[in-house]
Amino acid sequence: MSFISLCCQGTYGAIRKNMEWTGHYIDILKGEQFTPEYLALNPKGVVPILIDDGTIIRESTVICEYIDHIHPVTPLQPTSAIEAARVRNWTKFVDEYVHLMCATLTFACSHRVTMKRLPPDKVDTLIAKTRDAGLRKKKREWFNLGFE
Numbered sequence: 001m002s003f004i005s006l007c008c009q010g011t012y013g014a015i016r017k018n019m020e021w022t023g024h025y026i027d028i029l030k031g032e033q034f035t036p037e038y039l040a041l042n043p044k045g046v047v048p049i050l051i052d053d054g055t056i057i058r059e060s061t062v063i064c065e066y067i068d069h070i071h072p073v074t075p076l077q078p079t080s081a082i083e084a085a086r087v088r089n090w091t092k093f094v095d096e097y098v099h100l101m102c103a104t105l106t107f108a109c110s111h112r113v114t115m116k117r118l119p120p121d122k123v124d125t126l127i128a129k130t131r132d133a134g135l136r137k138k139k140r141e142w143f144n145l146g147f148e
């Protein structure tokens with residue numbers, strides 16, 4: 001979990017269905033998502049994940065769906081087929097587009113500002129540890145250019 005992660009914020013809503021859970025804070029600006037311990041849980045090196053009885057669930061939209069399945073009180077999912085299809089279209093759109101849009105905004109207006117206070121070699125290390133090559137390249141651009 002990370003309080004500065006929009007993906008995590010989405011899953012908090014689902015987890016707050018009066019369920020007992022324990023949060024473990026991962027500071028993504030310190031690179032805690034890249035420790036060997038965390039990468040063993042999520043090789044993509046991103047938050048959030050959910051561990052339920054030893055089973056690891058990855059991807060925020062999948063976590064929301066999983067929580068809804070195991071705890072259907074105040075369901076997140078509609079029961080009608082057509083409404084469920086609409087929700088599925090929306091979560092697909094979130095997975096395919098919205099996360100990258102949000103990453104661009106949060107990195108350029110927030111993470112970048114914090115990272116600018118770090119020595120350049122620390123910034124390079126943090127960016128270099130990003131697992132996905134495309135995202136690594138984008139982070140470099142976002143860091144160098146900000147909103148330009």
Ligand SMILES: N[C@@H](CCC(=O)N[C@@H](CS)C(=O)NCC(=O)O)C(=O)O
Binds near residue numbers: 006007
């Ligand atoms: N598709 C993933 C995206 C996860 C993701 O990109 N999380 C961001 C925070 S919102 C992250 O961990 N960033 C750390 C990094 O890029 O180093 C999900 O929905 O869980």
